[in-house]
Amino acid sequence: MAPNDSAETGGGTRGTAVGRRKAARYIVPVAVAGVAAATIGLVPALASTGDPDLPKITAQELIERIAASDTERLSGTVRISTDLGIPSLGGLADAFVQGGGAGRGGASADPQERMTELVSGTHTLRVAADGPDKQRLSIMDNASEYSLIRNGDEVWGYDSGSDQAYHATADKSARGSGEKPAHPAPEGAPATPKELAEQLLETAGPTTSVTVDGTARVAGRDAYKLVLKPKQGGSTIGSATVAVDAENGVPLKFTLLASAGGKPVVDAGFTEVDFAKPDASLFTFTPPKGTEVTEADDAKAQHERGKGPDKDLGKGLDGLFPGADRLGAGGGEAEDTKIIGEGWNTIAEISTPGGTGLPSKESDGMPAEAQQFLDSLGDKVTGKFGSGTVFKTRLVNALMTDDGKVYVGAVTKDALVEAANNAS
Known part of the structure; x- marks a missing residue:
């Protein structure tokens, strides 16, 4: 060995x-x-x-x-x-x-x-x-x-x-x-x-x-x-x-x-x-009769019409994982994205359109049941930045503050809170 x-x-x-x-x-x-x-x-x-x-x-x-x-x-x-x-x-x-x-x-x-x-x-x-x-x-x-x-x-x-x-x-x-x-x-x-x-x-x-x-x-x-x-x-x-x-x-x-x-x-x-040469027929394609074909320009236009706040989140993730901007609707450029840290601890700070966080029953008239469901998806956190919610996966975590900032990266919840505090 x-x-x-x-x-x-x-x-x-x-x-x-x-x-x-x-x-x-x-x-x-x-x-x-x-x-x-x-x-x-x-x-x-x-x-x-x-x-x-x-x-x-x-x-x-x-x-x-x-x-x-x-x-x-x-x-x-x-x-x-x-x-x-x-x-x-x-x-x-x-x-x-x-x-x-x-x-x-x-x-x-x-x-x-x-x-x-x-x-x-x-x-x-x-x-x-x-x-x-x-x-x-x-x-x-x-x-x-x-x-x-x-x-x-x-x-x-x-x-x-x-x-x-x-x-x-x-x-x-x-x-x-x-x-x-x-x-x-x-x-x-x-x-x-x-x-x-x-x-x-x-x-x-x-x-x-x-x-x-x-x-x-x-x-x-x-x-x-x-x-x-x-x-x-x-x-x-x-x-x-x-x-x-x-x-x-x-x-x-x-x-x-x-x-x-x-x-x-x-x-x-x-x-x-x-590792031998593959059969040439694997790389030829003709649409079967009756197939609905969409050209790339048309598909791009469809994505553009669907642009929304989620494309900003995707763009921020793209700094960590190439291609992640395409998780958003349109894959467009984020208007205000900053990169914090380096290496494995890189965090993207994203400003959401309008500077607003998640809706709440107090400010947006959200039904209590809907608010309970939304709260169950993440952990409430507080700090110098104010308050917000951390949404977690096994790899990528994201903190959305109540004033409309998003901090996302392959880092722990504590690292996100620290980044938000330092940015305040």
Whole structure:
């Protein structure tokens, strides 16, 4: 087994950023969520079948191996489970997590809405990639399948259950100039172990401890285990473990643990993987006859019409978890967002429109029953800032003050209260 070697994620790690971007070229383009953002108990298919005996490697060498990986072809099955500890509220919770879904007029095949399904529950994905311009990701359901396909400049999303499709075309001139395409493959919630690992390593810095903690066997392949932990106190994140393919440096499994313990918050790993060239037919798509097709511009306009206060919250989360702004209705820019702290203790301070907090029966004539339900969703807190309510999950917590400020981050309730007090 490899020794418990460590490395600090300072300038050396940041120097591998360009390499990581190169290594990420094969990643299946996906939309939203957040994190999360973010991503669970282990299933038998992911269980280790024995720790392989591999040559010793340091944490820095393993990070560099991930960055230098040039694997662009693969196909396989990914199992991803997410447990944020959000209480079930039926359709109301689903509507919030999915950015409003059909209730906001969005097409059911729109990636910005469909990919948010990955922020809760357990899902089976089939992925394939052949170079930087051909990728496919499919979310498998019992009775239907949602697929997101990119082939060159064409991007298609298709929901077999509703027979609806989403279509986007990349801007060729933008691609040639190195600028962001007008209609890129949608970004957002990480869907593969590599995406999760890339995002985490991209943001890791001096506040992160990185070690190699033995080896593992994932999807029939030998792997090293890279473990990242916050050096700071006050984070809700306990550790993140990345199982890295010993041969080609591709992350095969990603596990995120909460500082409070319990089962993983995010557990994503290949159950099957093949690094041979995938069949070309996987990247071709023609809408079946009768399919309702929504163009990207039309879908964007539908989201824009649904903009509201929740898009500000999403934008604040985006500072912590890339793509989290798409949890809001429109994914628009927050008008007044400040970032407090650094590293794992980063907190976004957001001013809500109108400077008002949650409604109350005293000020807004809210029925007592409704007020009781609202109060049950969070913890009342007070401080120099006044009073407010803390809404908690296992990963992300948010404090909404009565004067309309929101403090949100992957930090504890006490850290949010302290940030609000210091900002007063």
